[in-house]
Amino acid sequence: MPGYDPLRLSEIVERMVTRREAGRLLRRYYRFRRDRWYGGIVTGDVVGCNLRCGFCWAWRFTWTGYDRGVMFSAEEAASRLLRLARRTGARQARLSGGEPTIGFEHLVKVIETVTDKGLHFVLETNGILIGAREDYARRLAEFHGVGIEVRVSIKGTSPEEFWQLTRAKPEAWYLQLRALENLVRYGLEPGEEVYPAVMLSFTDEKGVKRIKKLLASIHPRLAGSIDPEYVFLYPHVEELLRRTGLKPRIAYKPGEIPRELI
Secondary structure, eight states: OOOBOHHHHHHHHHHHHEEEETTEEEEEEEEEEEESGGGSEEEEEESOOSOOOTTOTTHHHHTSOTTSSEEEOHHHHHHHHHHHHHHHTOOEEEEEESOTTTTHHHHHHHHHHHHHTTOEEEEEEOOHHHHHOHHHHHHHHTTTTSSEEEEEEEOSSSHHHHHHHHOBOGGGHHHHHHHHHHHHHTTOOBTTTEEEEEEOTTOOHHHHHHHHHHHHHHOHHHHTOOEEEOEEOOHHHHHHHHHHTOOOSSEEOGGGOOGGGO
16 A cells, blocks of 8 residues: 655645744745634644545645745734734634744744743644654643644544545554654643644544543543544535545535534
């Protein structure tokens, strides 16, 4: 079962979406916005990812489009998030869209800046780099108690599902679980400061039981704190599903998303 290496892809993408300037690592952003998720949150959508998920809502600036958007320093990105939060009354911030751990130095500075100003930070990540780099987990764990949660989005409930959904090497699926292990080991609170999100649109009840058992083996609270992910059928997502041939068992139209998933 062939597939690309997400770690190698991370290196390639990082060269395309980051740039060092005057000693600072700049990162390319597609947009800044306020969202309804998490009860209200401000978001910086970054360009570029190390996976090629066949259901990705952001595929137009994660799969391709690396010249889209604008390069910002971490200070500039954090300033935009803080201004947007003040204007809208949001108390939380996140980086989303692409994979925020690409350009890790930049990410850490954004987290430092927004949490110093009192915002809660949500890191949405596929966990690949955190699983491969213990130093990433160690550094993120230093934010324990200062307002961070790391949401590790696991693509499928097995290596086989992972390959079907991403076309990456099946064994890379385990890096997502290792990310949870690393973050818990270095001191983030399981179920609160770190927890799994699992794409469930393409699995069955056996798959759900399988992933819960694996998560419980890392820490019992992780199995009970799964944030379920499902495909949301925006027009561009439906286009990608047609291209990739993926057929979700469960999916929702944008206006029909259950309240508990928002």
